[in-house]
Amino acid sequence: MVVRFARGAAVSAGLLLIAGFGAGSLDARAQEVTIGVTLGATGQTASIGIPMKQGAEVLPQKIGDVTVRYIFLDDGGDPGVAVKNMRQLTEQNQADVILGSSSIPSCTAMAEVALQTKTPQICLSPSRTNAFSFAMAQPAALMVEGMVEHMHAKGYKNIGYIGFADSLGEHNLSSMQKLMEPLGMKLVASERYNRTDTSVTAQVLKIVAAKPDAIFVSASGTPAALPQLELVQRNYKGQVYFLHGVINRDFLRVGGKSLEGVIATAGPFAVAAELPDSNPIKAEALKFTKVYNDKFGANSVNTFAAYSWDAFKVLSAAVPVALKTAKPGTPEFRVALRDAMQNNPDIVGANGIYKMTATDHNGLDKRARVMVTVKGNAFHPLP
Amino acid sequence: MTWDIALILAEDGILTGAIYALLALASVLVFATTRIIFVPQGEFVTFGALTLAAFQLGQTPNIIYLVGLLAAIVCVMDGVALVRARRVHRLPHMLVVNALLPALVIAAAIYFGPRKPAALIQILLTVALIVPLGPFVYRIAFQPVANASVRLLFVIAIAVHFVLQGAGLLSFGPEGFRVDPLIDGQLTFGTMTVSSQALLIVGTGIAFAILLYLLFEFTVLGKALRATAVNRLGARIVGISYPMVGKLCLALAALIGVISGILAGGLTTIYYDSGFIIGLKAFVAAVVGGIGNVRGAALGAVMIAGVEQFGAAYFSTKLQDVYVFLILIAVLLVKPSGLLGRAVTEKV
Numbered sequence: 001m002v003v004r005f006a007r008g009a010a011v012s013a014g015l016l017l018i019a020g021f022g023a024g025s026l027d028a029r030a031q032e033v034t035i036g037v038t039l040g041a042t043g044q045t046a047s048i049g050i051p052m053k054q055g056a057e058v059l060p061q062k063i064g065d066v067t068v069r070y071i072f073l074d075d076g077g078d079p080g081v082a083v084k085n086m087r088q089l090t091e092q093n094q095a096d097v098i099l100g101s102s103s104i105p106s107c108t109a110m111a112e113v114a115l116q117t118k119t120p121q122i123c124l125s126p127s128r129t130n131a132f133s134f135a136m137a138q139p140a141a142l143m144v145e146g147m148v149e150h151m152h153a154k155g156y157k158n159i160g161y162i163g164f165a166d167s168l169g170e171h172n173l174s175s176m177q178k179l180m181e182p183l184g185m186k187l188v189a190s191e192r193y194n195r196t197d198t199s200v201t202a203q204v205l206k207i208v209a210a211k212p213d214a215i216f217v218s219a220s221g222t223p224a225a226l227p228q229l230e231l232v233q234r235n236y237k238g239q240v241y242f243l244h245g246v247i248n249r250d251f252l253r254v255g256g257k258s259l260e261g262v263i264a265t266a267g268p269f270a271v272a273a274e275l276p277d278s279n280p281i282k283a284e285a286l287k288f289t290k291v292y293n294d295k296f297g298a299n300s301v302n303t304f305a306a307y308s309w310d311a312f313k314v315l316s317a318a319v320p321v322a323l324k325t326a327k328p329g330t331p332e333f334r335v336a337l338r339d340a341m342q343n344n345p346d347i348v349g350a351n352g353i354y355k356m357t358a359t360d361h362n363g364l365d366k367r368a369r370v371m372v373t374v375k376g377n378a379f380h381p382l383p
Numbered sequence: 384m385t386w387d388i389a390l391i392l393a394e395d396g397i398l399t400g401a402i403y404a405l406l407a408l409a410s411v412l413v414f415a416t417t418r419i420i421f422v423p424q425g426e427f428v429t430f431g432a433l434t435l436a437a438f439q440l441g442q443t444p445n446i447i448y449l450v451g452l453l454a455a456i457v458c459v460m461d462g463v464a465l466v467r468a469r470r471v472h473r474l475p476h477m478l479v480v481n482a483l484l485p486a487l488v489i490a491a492a493i494y495f496g497p498r499k500p501a502a503l504i505q506i507l508l509t510v511a512l513i514v515p516l517g518p519f520v521y522r523i524a525f526q527p528v529a530n531a532s533v534r535l536l537f538v539i540a541i542a543v544h545f546v547l548q549g550a551g552l553l554s555f556g557p558e559g560f561r562v563d564p565l566i567d568g569q570l571t572f573g574t575m576t577v578s579s580q581a582l583l584i585v586g587t588g589i590a591f592a593i594l595l596y597l598l599f600e601f602t603v604l605g606k607a608l609r610a611t612a613v614n615r616l617g618a619r620i621v622g623i624s625y626p627m628v629g630k631l632c633l634a635l636a637a638l639i640g641v642i643s644g645i646l647a648g649g650l651t652t653i654y655y656d657s658g659f660i661i662g663l664k665a666f667v668a669a670v671v672g673g674i675g676n677v678r679g680a681a682l683g684a685v686m687i688a689g690v691e692q693f694g695a696a697y698f699s700t701k702l703q704d705v706y707v708f709l710i711l712i713a714v715l716l717v718k719p720s721g722l723l724g725r726a727v728t729e730k731v
Contacts, residue, residue: 042549042552044656046552046557047556047557049557050556050557165701192700193703194703194704195654196654196656196657196660197651197703198651198657198661199395199650199651199692201392201696202392202395202692202693202695202696202700202703203695203700205388205391205392205696206696206700209388221559222558222559222560222654223559223652223654225559225652226651226652248558250559253560254558254560254561254652256561
């Protein structure tokens with residue numbers, strides 16, 4: 001109910017703003033860039049949508065001399081609503097760029113609208129991109145590659161797998177298989193579970209019976225802790241790997257002692273404080289950490305929130321370039337903004353270094369990947 | 384697959400089964416007396432586990448806002464009803480029950496929240512906070528339409544489920560929580576070890592079944608509930624207050640939900656939306672056993688949990704939930720009244 005009301009209030013506030021600007025001088029309108037934000041701050045993917053939204057709430061109100069207007073909508077992690085929000089933002093609010101959504105299915109659906117309306121869209125998840133859509137998060141394949149390299153270096157041959165019974169889980173499994181087969185590694189067991197399952201005993205028993213050297217748990221957030229808790233209970237002694245979807249404090253809280261020694265791939269943001277000073281990402285990450293924690297309380301920052309920051313970094317480099325050729329609120333400006341984004345120089349963000357091109361709308365490379373381990377209930381970079 | 388593994392699976396199945404059985408009992412109880420297919424049963428599991436988890440982390444659970452809000456709505460509704468019926472002299476009594484008592488519990492939660500009280504106080508506070516939600520929900524959503532068809536009550540129950548689940552997300556956030564097990568330690572039987580928490584869960588399940596049996600067989604209150612289940616009109620004629628019965632039933636259902644939540648939270652991670660699937664499987668258990676039959680509900684629960692575990696282990700884990708609903712379809716096809724249920728012909 002409160003969300004509904006807030007959404008209604010946000011929309012009416014947005015309409016009032018437009019009405020106000022319509023009556024006022026056109027000049028003021030021209031000096032303003034509109035960023036439409038639609039994220040899943042409720043529903044199934046709320047655990048990543050909420051920090052992303054909060055990350056967007058602390059973004060600066062200005063790019064150079066230009067005022068930035070933000071319009072926030074909630075899509076509840078539902079692709080249908082995300083598309084509706086995107087149409088509303090592009091058609092009624094003349095948004096120059098859309099930030100969102102937080103989940104891959106929503107992003108994929110929105111990318112179609114981005115292409116039709118020629119509005120640049122910046123997805124905060126690792127979704128597939130097209131001519132007008134961009135993605136900020138590390139693609140799963142980049143992270144899986146880091147994990148497989150680490151397994152190979154350790155000499156693990158037989159690998160077990162347990163993951164979410166969804167498309168992302170299957171995608172991660174197939175990218176791992178593609179990378180490990182040429183290296184002579186073998187998948188000896190693969191099992192699935194659901195986010196709200198109360199028990200994974202059966203799955204874990206089957207995997208442990210296959211005696212893998214290492215196990216890849218392809219899940220995100222607190223639900224990822226369940227297989228590990230069960231593995232420890234069944235006395236599994238091999239190495240367990242996770243992807244970057246588990247890098248948050250809640251995962252550590254739920255997993256507790258059982259997580260000691262597990263390995264995860266992470267963005268550099270997760271362990272920024274322990275990175276060498278020579279790494280340019282460190283300063284940027286610590287800067288965002290301060291901005292976020294000042295608003296939401298000490299130690300509240302979260303990797304997912306940093307993607308909103310990085311999206312803003314990319315935009316703040318591209319907007320001044322686009323302003324040279326067109327005025328905000330026009331179709332020409334939106335195309336110019338897209339062109340500027342894919343011709344940006346190296347952008348140092350809190351999660352990596354983005355070098356976007358016409359063919360690569362993500363632009364992250366190995367520098368956006370750090371292998372971390374859990375020690376003393378905290379993530380630390382592996383030496 | 385060896386015997387060891389089968390034993391582990393059986394243990395897990397019995398544990399999950401005990402929790403399903405508790406909730407199936409609640410479903411049977413609510414359906415028999417009020418004809419509500421109580422979809423939001425699972426929400427009480429979630430609220431119980433997450434509220435206790437908040438106390439254990441030294442926080443005041445945000446669910447107090449929901450309790451306060453619902454109490455206020457009930458006060459207004461009952462107040463208006465009493466004034467209209469010209470029974471103003473009953474107002475002080477109503478306000479003590481619906482305003483003062485919840486206010487005291489909320490005050491206690493705010494006071495004890497950050498102070499990490501003893502485990503027993505945490506559990507008592509959790510129960511005291513969540514159980515009133517049952518009668519409140521009945522008063523607001525169901526009492527005004529108590530005589531409506533089963534279908535309408537069902538649809539309202541679904542609506543209540545969504546509202547409570549949304550309130551759960553607002554109160555507890557999207558991340559999962561675990562509750563520290565109430566008792567630690569392991570017991571060894573021959574080759575297998577069983578955690579004390581496991582015995583506690585099964586023990587609680589049996590204790591509740593016995594308590595409910597005693598309540599229904601030997602107390603006036605229980606007989607009133609049974610009388611209502613058999614014939615609502617007749618019960619009213621002999622002076623049993625139907626709204627009272629409804630509120631009492633939902634209070635019992637909420638209590639069973641909270642206790643199950645506190646127990647389940649020690650076994651697995653609970654999310655704001657975990658309750659639904661647990662409640663749904665418990666309801667399937669109740670239907671499989673024969674809805675309205677307490678022993679059937681327990682049998683159905685253990686069966687469902689067992690099939691879930693062994694099906695996942697010996698066939699495919701991808702289809703874990705499919706087995707549960709497959710059993711439901713099979714039972715409904717072969718014996719629609721459930722395994723232990725008697726066929727009921729309804730007079731129209």
